[in-house]
Amino acid sequence: MEFVKCLGRPEEFYNLLRFQMGGRRKVIPKMDQDSLSSSLKTCYKYLNQTSRSFAAVIEALDGEMRHAVCVFYLVLRALDTLEDDMTISVEKKVPLLHNFHSYLYEPDWRYMDSKEKDRQVLEDFPTYCHYVAGLVGIGLSRLFSASELEDPLVGEDVECANSMGLFLQKTNIIRDYLEDQREGREFWPQEVWSKYVKKLGDFAKPQNIDLAVKCLNELITNALHHIPDVITYLSRLRNQSVFNFCAIPQVMAIATLAACYNNQQVFKGVVKIRKGQAVTLMMDATNMPAVKAIIYQYMEEIYHRIPSSDPSSGKTRQIISTIRTQNLPNCQLISRSHYSPIYLSFVMLLAALSWQYLSTLSQVTEDYVQTGEH
Numbered sequence: 001m002e003f004v005k006c007l008g009r010p011e012e013f014y015n016l017l018r019f020q021m022g023g024r025r026k027v028i029p030k031m032d033q034d035s036l037s038s039s040l041k042t043c044y045k046y047l048n049q050t051s052r053s054f055a056a057v058i059e060a061l062d063g064e065m066r067h068a069v070c071v072f073y074l075v076l077r078a079l080d081t082l083e084d085d086m087t088i089s090v091e092k093k094v095p096l097l098h099n100f101h102s103y104l105y106e107p108d109w110r111y112m113d114s115k116e117k118d119r120q121v122l123e124d125f126p127t128y129c130h131y132v133a134g135l136v137g138i139g140l141s142r143l144f145s146a147s148e149l150e151d152p153l154v155g156e157d158v159e160c161a162n163s164m165g166l167f168l169q170k171t172n173i174i175r176d177y178l179e180d181q182r183e184g185r186e187f188w189p190q191e192v193w194s195k196y197v198k199k200l201g202d203f204a205k206p207q208n209i210d211l212a213v214k215c216l217n218e219l220i221t222n223a224l225h226h227i228p229d230v231i232t233y234l235s236r237l238r239n240q241s242v243f244n245f246c247a248i249p250q251v252m253a254i255a256t257l258a259a260c261y262n263n264q265q266v267f268k269g270v271v272k273i274r275k276g277q278a279v280t281l282m283m284d285a286t287n288m289p290a291v292k293a294i295i296y297q298y299m300e301e302i303y304h305r306i307p308s309s310d311p312s313s314g315k316t317r318q319i320i321s322t323i324r325t326q327n328l329p330n331c332q333l334i335s336r337s338h339y340s341p342i343y344l345s346f347v348m349l350l351a352a353l354s355w356q357y358l359s360t361l362s363q364v365t366e367d368y369v370q371t372g373e374h
Contacts, residue, residue: 062241083097125188129165130166141161160232163226168250170219177266203215223257224319227254231292248285254295255281257302299323
């Protein structure tokens with residue numbers, strides 16, 4: 001099905017096919033599970049159950065770094081789950097968070113008092129994003145530096161490390177508006193949405209769709225202000241596995257914001273980047289020139305979709321202009337220019353025919369085996 005979706009996009013089709021036929025391991029090498037202790041195997045099992053996307057890039061890290069980041073992620077994910085549970089009163093939640101480190105040494109500790117979701121308004125958006133995501137970026141950066149895989153500056157520049165986390169967190173919050181509303185969670189900042197409606201849930205009403213999109217564009221514009229720090233941070237990395245770990249989620253987030261910008265679908269359903277698009281980003285975002293080219297591509301997509309009547313249009317153009325000054329190349333990725341459209345189309349057609357042939361052959365073989373069994 002994913003291959004069919006890519007038929008109109010030869011490059012994505014080619015990369016998806018290449019990814020399925022072994023290209024994945026060049027970006028995300030397979031980890032040797034047999035060499036792990038039983039406790040580490042348990043950690044990676046929980047990691048894959050919690051987030052398959054992050055599990056893939058974590059497992060691709062070099063040496064002992066992957067184990068440290070795995071445990072670091074699981075602990076912070078548990079903290080984040082507790083923090084996000086809006087059924088827990090502040091009086092009970094604060095002591096739980098302060099003492100959480102001690103619960104890690106109690107194998108039987110559980111929190112079972114969560115009730116049905118109660119809708120609450122997030123009052124301090126910047127502080128929330130800093131604690132649940134910015135500190136993650138800062139902690140990971142210090143791990144990278146302490147391991148000597150990266151320079152000390154990576155761990156010392158708190159502002160850039162904080163922006164790495166904030167950009168991912170804000171992207172998720174923007175994209176997940178409708179899902180969070182249905183689950184009784186409200187993360188969009190009140191100081192922004194209250195300029196447009198009385199209640200955040202009003203954006204889901206058809207009569208408010210124009211106001212909803214204006215608020216959406218303002219939030220995306222705010223998130224784009226972190227990209228200069230993201231570029232600075234990534235440009236300092238020297239270890240390939242660390243670079244892939246950091247760069248892939250960032251370019252995915254940039255592509256997601258481009259898909260969400262000025263898009264009414266955010267308030268009607270799910271907005272996701274295509275699988276072929278995601279695979280292309282994963283395989284391309286392995287060096288700084290390629291990452292800059294990806295950023296340039298999506299900034300231009302947003303720039304050319306800015307409505308002149310949008311209240312944030314001036315600020316959106318301004319931040320994109322600032323991002324352009326960071327030596328972004330006015331070109332496509334080098335890896336894409338090796339193949340002419342005719343060649344890609346031919347490869348796509350040949351691959352489609354081969355895929356159809358193999359699928360048909362597999363079905364015939366399965367039917368034959370089943371007939372033999374009967």
